Amino acid sequence: MRLAVVGAGWAGLAAAVRATQAGHDVTVFETAGMPGGRARSDHDDGAGDGATDNGQHILLGGYARTLALMRDVGVDVERALLRLPLSMTYPDGSGFALSPDGPRLLAAASALWSARGFGWIDKASTLVMTACWQWRRFRCPPAWTVDAMLRLAPTPRVRRMLIEPLCVAALNMPSAEASAEVFLAVMRDSLFGARDASDLLLPQLPLAQLLPLPALEWLRAHGATVHFRSRVTALARDGVRWQVVAGADAADLRKPEPAFDQVILATPAPEAARLTQALAPAWSAAAAALAHEPIVTVVLTAPPRAWAAPMLALRGDDTQAPAQFAFKLGDQVDGVDRVTLVVSAAGRWLERGSDAVAAACAAQYREVFGIADGVAVASVRTDKRATFRCTAGVVRPPMDILPGLRAAADYVAGPYPATLEAAVRAGEAAVVPG
Ligand SMILES: Cc1cc2nc3c(=O)[nH]c(=O)nc-3n(C[C@H](O)[C@H](O)[C@H](O)COP(=O)(O)OP(=O)(O)OC[C@H]3O[C@@H](n4cnc5c(N)ncnc54)[C@H](O)[C@@H]3O)c2cc1C
Structure with missing residues (x-):
C-alpha cells in the first residue's frame, strides 16, 4: 500500500x-x-x-x-531514561515512596504505612478508597468527575497531597473536572499494573x-x-x-x-x-x-539546595503557588542549580500572562526552600494546547x-x-x- x-x-x-x-x-x-x-x-x-x-x-x-x-x-532505553520507583515526595520530606524491592502489595502497604505527613485515618481512608477501586474493577460511569467518585473517601489531606497531584500529573486536569473513568484506567495500568508499571522514567x-x-x-x-x-x-x-x-x-x-x-x-x-x-x-x-488545557514550564536558576529526590511534588494553589512539580535532572552549572517547575492545568493561571506565572513560580520556589535571593527565571514556555481537556x-x-x-x-x-x-x-x- x-x-x-x-x-x-x-x-x-x-x-x-x-x-x-x-x-x-x-x-x-x-x-x-x-x-x-x-x-x-x-x-x-x-x-x-x-x-x-x-x-x-x-x-x-x-x-x-x-x-x-x-x-x-x-x-x-536504559541510558535514555532514569528509572525510579514511584514517589510523591514533598520538599519537607513528607509524602510516600514505593520500595523497589519485594512483592508488589507489600511494597504498596509499606509505602502507605511509612508515608510521612499522613495520620492513621488518612492511611485507612486510602486503603478503603483503593479497595473500592479494585472491587469496582476500576470502572465507573463516564459522567463522573474524580471528585464525584471520591465523595466518601479519602480524607481531604489525601485528596490534596495524593489524588490532586496524581490527577494533574496524569490528566493535566484538576480533580473537580477530570474524568474519573480515565483516571481509574491510568491507576489500574500503572499503580495496580505490572511490577514496574508505576516506575517514573525521567528523560536523561x-x-x-x-x-x-x-x-x-x-x-x-x-x-x-x-x-x-x-x-x-x-x-x-x-x-x-x-x-x-x-x-x-x-x-x-x-x-x-x-x-x-x-x-x-x-x-x-x-x-x-x-x-x-x-x-x-x-x-x-x-x-x-x-477543548484544550495548557501547561507552563518554567526553568529557574537558584542557589544549590539538597533535594530528597530528582522530582518533587509541590503544594500548588490557585492564588500564589502555580507549580505542582519540580525537577532537578542536570548537574550544577557554575555553582547554581537549574530546576524546572511545571504548572499543569494552567488555564486559570495563564489569565495573568506567562511572565506573571514565571514570577509566581520563582516566588514559590524561594518560599519552599527558604531562599532570600538568587532565584532567577531562565526561561518560560507555554503550550496553550498541551493536552485535550479530559473532562x-x-x-x-x-x-x-x-x-x-x-x-x-x-x-x-x-x-x-x-x-x-x-x-x-x-x-x-x-x-x-x-
Ligand atoms: C508541556 C507538555 C508536557 C507534557 N508532559 C507529558 C508527560 O510528562 N508525559 C506524557 O506522556 N505526555 C506529556 N505531554 C503530552 C504529549 O506530549 C502528547 O500527548 C503527545 O506528544 C501527542 O503526540 P501526537 O503525535 O498525538 O500529537 P503532536 O505531538 O501534536 O503531533 C502532531 C504533528 O502534526 C504536525 N502537523 C499539524 N498539522 C499538520 C498538517 N496540516 N500537515 C502536516 N503536519 C501537521 C505538527 O507539526 C506535529 O508535529 C505533554 C505535553 C506538553 C505540551
Missing part, C-alpha cells in the same frame, strides 16, 4: 515505523522543520547544541508500546533523542520518505484512493504526489477537524469540539473517519489521557497489517 502519514509527532512516527515494518510504502508530511510535535526539542542556537525541550515530560514503566518503539528504532537526553530523531533516521534507512516544512492543506478523494495536497512552501516537494491507498491523520485535533470538514462533517465536528463525559472521535482515512493522535478515543503512550498506541493501531 502507498500510505501517507500527516504529522510527525509521536503518533505519526509510530504509525510510519510500524507501517514501514508491515511492508507499506510510507510518505510522511510534517509542517515543522523537525519531528516530535509537542514532545520535541528546539535548538536555541541553531547549531544543534543547547536543545530546549517543549516542556518537561515524564514516562511511566507502563508505557509498554512507547518503550518497545524506542527500542525498535535503536534507542538505548533531549526529547528529540528519545524517539523523534532515531525514528527519523530509522525511517530513512528503511526507505520511507519524510517531507519537512510540508503542511498538508487539503485531502481529496481520488476514486478509492486519496490525494494529499501539501503546502507550496515545501522545499523538498517538487512534484505532486501520486494518490495514496491510505492516509493516517496524525495532527492535533483542530487541524484534523479542518482537513476533514467537507469530507466527514460529523467526525470533524467531534474533533473540533475538543468527565468527554466524547473523543473514533479512529476510523472514512474508508482509507484514519486518525491517529493522543485525542482519539481510547482508555488513556493525552500522553506519549496514548499517541504511540493510536499510531500503531491505525496501521493496516501488510
Whole structure:
C-alpha cells in the first residue's frame, strides 16, 4: 500500500515505523522543520547544541508500546531514561515512596504505612478508597468527575497531597473536572499494573533523542520518505484512493504526489477537524469540539539546595503557588542549580500572562526552600494546547473517519489521557497489517 502519514509527532512516527515494518510504502508530511510535535526539542542556537525541550515530560514503566518503539528504532532505553520507583515526595520530606524491592502489595502497604505527613485515618481512608477501586474493577460511569467518585473517601489531606497531584500529573486536569473513568484506567495500568508499571522514567537526553530523531533516521534507512516544512492543506478523494495536497512552501516537494491507498491523520485535533470538514462533517465536528488545557514550564536558576529526590511534588494553589512539580535532572552549572517547575492545568493561571506565572513560580520556589535571593527565571514556555481537556463525559472521535482515512493522535478515543503512550498506541493501531 502507498500510505501517507500527516504529522510527525509521536503518533505519526509510530504509525510510519510500524507501517514501514508491515511492508507499506510510507510518505510522511510534517509542517515543522523537525519531528516530535509537542514532545520535541528546539535548538536555541541553531547549531544543534543547547536543545530546549517543549516542556518537561515524564514516562511511566507502563508505557509498554512507547518503550518497545524506542527500542525498535535503536534507542538505548536504559541510558535514555532514569528509572525510579514511584514517589510523591514533598520538599519537607513528607509524602510516600514505593520500595523497589519485594512483592508488589507489600511494597504498596509499606509505602502507605511509612508515608510521612499522613495520620492513621488518612492511611485507612486510602486503603478503603483503593479497595473500592479494585472491587469496582476500576470502572465507573463516564459522567463522573474524580471528585464525584471520591465523595466518601479519602480524607481531604489525601485528596490534596495524593489524588490532586496524581490527577494533574496524569490528566493535566484538576480533580473537580477530570474524568474519573480515565483516571481509574491510568491507576489500574500503572499503580495496580505490572511490577514496574508505576516506575517514573525521567528523560536523561533531549526529547528529540528519545524517539523523534532515531525514528527519523530509522525511517530513512528503511526507505520511507519524510517531507519537512510540508503542511498538508487539503485531502481529496481520488476514486478509492486519496490525494494529499501539501503546502507550496515545501522545499523538498517538487512534484505532486501520486494518490495514496491510505492516509493516517496524525495532527492535533483542530487541524484534523479542518482537513476533514467537507469530507466527514460529523467526525470533524467531534474533533473540533475538543477543548484544550495548557501547561507552563518554567526553568529557574537558584542557589544549590539538597533535594530528597530528582522530582518533587509541590503544594500548588490557585492564588500564589502555580507549580505542582519540580525537577532537578542536570548537574550544577557554575555553582547554581537549574530546576524546572511545571504548572499543569494552567488555564486559570495563564489569565495573568506567562511572565506573571514565571514570577509566581520563582516566588514559590524561594518560599519552599527558604531562599532570600538568587532565584532567577531562565526561561518560560507555554503550550496553550498541551493536552485535550479530559473532562468527565468527554466524547473523543473514533479512529476510523472514512474508508482509507484514519486518525491517529493522543485525542482519539481510547482508555488513556493525552500522553506519549496514548499517541504511540493510536499510531500503531491505525496501521493496516501488510
Ligand atoms: C508541556 C507538555 C508536557 C507534557 N508532559 C507529558 C508527560 O510528562 N508525559 C506524557 O506522556 N505526555 C506529556 N505531554 C503530552 C504529549 O506530549 C502528547 O500527548 C503527545 O506528544 C501527542 O503526540 P501526537 O503525535 O498525538 O500529537 P503532536 O505531538 O501534536 O503531533 C502532531 C504533528 O502534526 C504536525 N502537523 C499539524 N498539522 C499538520 C498538517 N496540516 N500537515 C502536516 N503536519 C501537521 C505538527 O507539526 C506535529 O508535529 C505533554 C505535553 C506538553 C505540551
